[in-house]
Amino acid sequence: MPDLYDVVIVGGGVVGSATAYFLATRPDFNGRIAVVERDSAYEFASTPRSCGGVRQQFTTPENIRISQFTASFLAEIGDLLEVGGDRPDVSFRKNGYLFLGTEAMLPAMQQINEIQRRENAPVALLDRNGLAERFPWLTLDGLACGSFGTEEEGWIDPFALLQAFRRKAKSLGVDYIDDEVVGFDRTANKVAGVRLASGGRLGSGAVVNAAGYRGGKVAAMVGADLPVRPRKRSVFVVDIRQPLADYPLLIDHTGVYWRPEGQFFICGRSPDEDNDPEVEDDDFDVDHDWFESEIWPIMAERDPRFESLKVVNSWAGQYDMNLFDHNAVIGPHPEIANFFFANGFSGHGLQQSPAVGRAVSELIAAGRFETLDLSVFHFERIAAGKPFLELAVV
Numbered sequence: 001m002p003d004l005y006d007v008v009i010v011g012g013g014v015v016g017s018a019t020a021y022f023l024a025t026r027p028d029f030n031g032r033i034a035v036v037e038r039d040s041a042y043e044f045a046s047t048p049r050s051c052g053g054v055r056q057q058f059t060t061p062e063n064i065r066i067s068q069f070t071a072s073f074l075a076e077i078g079d080l081l082e083v084g085g086d087r088p089d090v091s092f093r094k095n096g097y098l099f100l101g102t103e104a105m106l107p108a109m110q111q112i113n114e115i116q117r118r119e120n121a122p123v124a125l126l127d128r129n130g131l132a133e134r135f136p137w138l139t140l141d142g143l144a145c146g147s148f149g150t151e152e153e154g155w156i157d158p159f160a161l162l163q164a165f166r167r168k169a170k171s172l173g174v175d176y177i178d179d180e181v182v183g184f185d186r187t188a189n190k191v192a193g194v195r196l197a198s199g200g201r202l203g204s205g206a207v208v209n210a211a212g213y214r215g216g217k218v219a220a221m222v223g224a225d226l227p228v229r230p231r232k233r234s235v236f237v238v239d240i241r242q243p244l245a246d247y248p249l250l251i252d253h254t255g256v257y258w259r260p261e262g263q264f265f266i267c268g269r270s271p272d273e274d275n276d277p278e279v280e281d282d283d284f285d286v287d288h289d290w291f292e293s294e295i296w297p298i299m300a301e302r303d304p305r306f307e308s309l310k311v312v313n314s315w316a317g318q319y320d321m322n323l324f325d326h327n328a329v330i331g332p333h334p335e336i337a338n339f340f341f342a343n344g345f346s347g348h349g350l351q352q353s354p355a356v357g358r359a360v361s362e363l364i365a366a367g368r369f370e371t372l373d374l375s376v377f378h379f380e381r382i383a384a385g386k387p388f389l390e391l392a393v394v
């Protein structure tokens with residue numbers, strides 16, 4: 001007989017663990033929850049390899065509202081995810097994001113700023129004088145403006161958030177199972193069970209796909225064509241021999257980003273879509289030439305203190321890229337009603353995990369969104385060919 005669960009979550013990264021936590025805290029849900037995780041040390045998961053960025057500066061109202069929930073959740077995280085007197089601390093450094101723009105980018109950035117202000121996001125659009133005043137070390141060549149988040153933006157310790165969700169979920173009775181989901185038992189319009197690599201089976205009332213960059217593969221196991229694929233990103237840790245307090249997470253108009261990390265800085269750059277090939281799931285080779293040719297020169301140009309530096313570490317991770325519109329896919333499969341997506345975060349899933357976990361728990365327990373209406377993220381938009389574009393993808 002298979003073990004019976006009301007909900008099986010495939011993947012125990014930050015999204016799967018947040019979903020487990022929110023479900024387990026609901027007073028109206030008393031079901032059994034399992035999280036199946038193939039890599040319980042999270043060696044290859046995206047969450048611990050992420051840059052930890054948390055921002056309000058998105059370009060769609062829904063993503064801004066998601067960020068606002070993240071900010072309120074992080075403000076109370078010590079109380080909410082406390083276990084046995086141990087209050088988690090994700091070390092939120094609120095130094096802000098600074099997006100730099102050229103003259104050509106100015107009209108779009110003004111429009112985006114209007115959307116952000118309508119949503120009460122604390123974002124200032126600075127002109128060259130404003131940039132020079134606020135960031136006197138910045139080389140302004142080629143710049144017309146900068147969009148700076150003045151509150152609730154910066155970065156957190158991503159692994160600390162994942163572990164806090166996981167520990168709390170376990171304390172609330174969620175079972176974490178070390179195994180890999182390799183298939184599903186289906187009826188015409190339902191998933192009835194989950195097949196494991198070990199040969200075991202789990203009976204399940206509902207299934208959540210929280211498999212990160214493997215989300216497309218897990219969706220294919222129920223016959224769903226989810227355009228989520230791994231896209232490799234290299235991150236470099238550099239030492240410039242001077243810690244700079246109060247430095248923001250800076251995103252140059254070219255897409256090169258950098259921010260402080262302890263006494264060092266971390267930096268990276270996403271390639272253009274045409275130069276961003278599909279990679280194997282297990283390709284974590286760091287592209288060192290990318291740093292030399294495409295990252296370092298830009299940093300040194302913007303801030304001459306980066307002209308002399310030493311790379312002290314580096315790693316690569318996979319973005320869970322939604323090739324369709326670079327936005328999350330959240331909610332039930334239209335034909336397989338008990339199969340839920342929580343996928344395709346395209347490089348911003350860490351910061352979206354609290355709102356996504358809460359939203360999926362609402363769909364499972366109440367059958368509808370109760371707090372934030374996230375129906376724009378439904379899977380149906382893909383089949384309908386109607387993208388819901390997020391422009392601020394770093």
Ligand SMILES: Cc1cc2nc3c(=O)[nH]c(=O)nc-3n(C[C@H](O)[C@H](O)[C@H](O)COP(=O)(O)OP(=O)(O)OC[C@H]3O[C@@H](n4cnc5c(N)ncnc54)[C@H](O)[C@@H]3O)c2cc1C
Nearest residue numbers: 011013014015046047050051053181212317348349350351
């Ligand atoms: C270099 C880099 C920088 C990033 N920077 C940021 C940032 O600054 N801010 C931000 O918000 N986001 C950032 N991201 C994106 C963010 O890391 C991801 O969107 C987020 O971690 C996704 O969480 P997840 O739980 O869905 O995926 P993961 O953390 O990858 O977890 C998915 C889990 O599912 C498991 N799994 C997969 N398939 C199966 C299966 N068949 N059976 C069992 N288990 C399975 C995996 O082992 C994995 O542990 C970054 C990502 C990278 C790579």
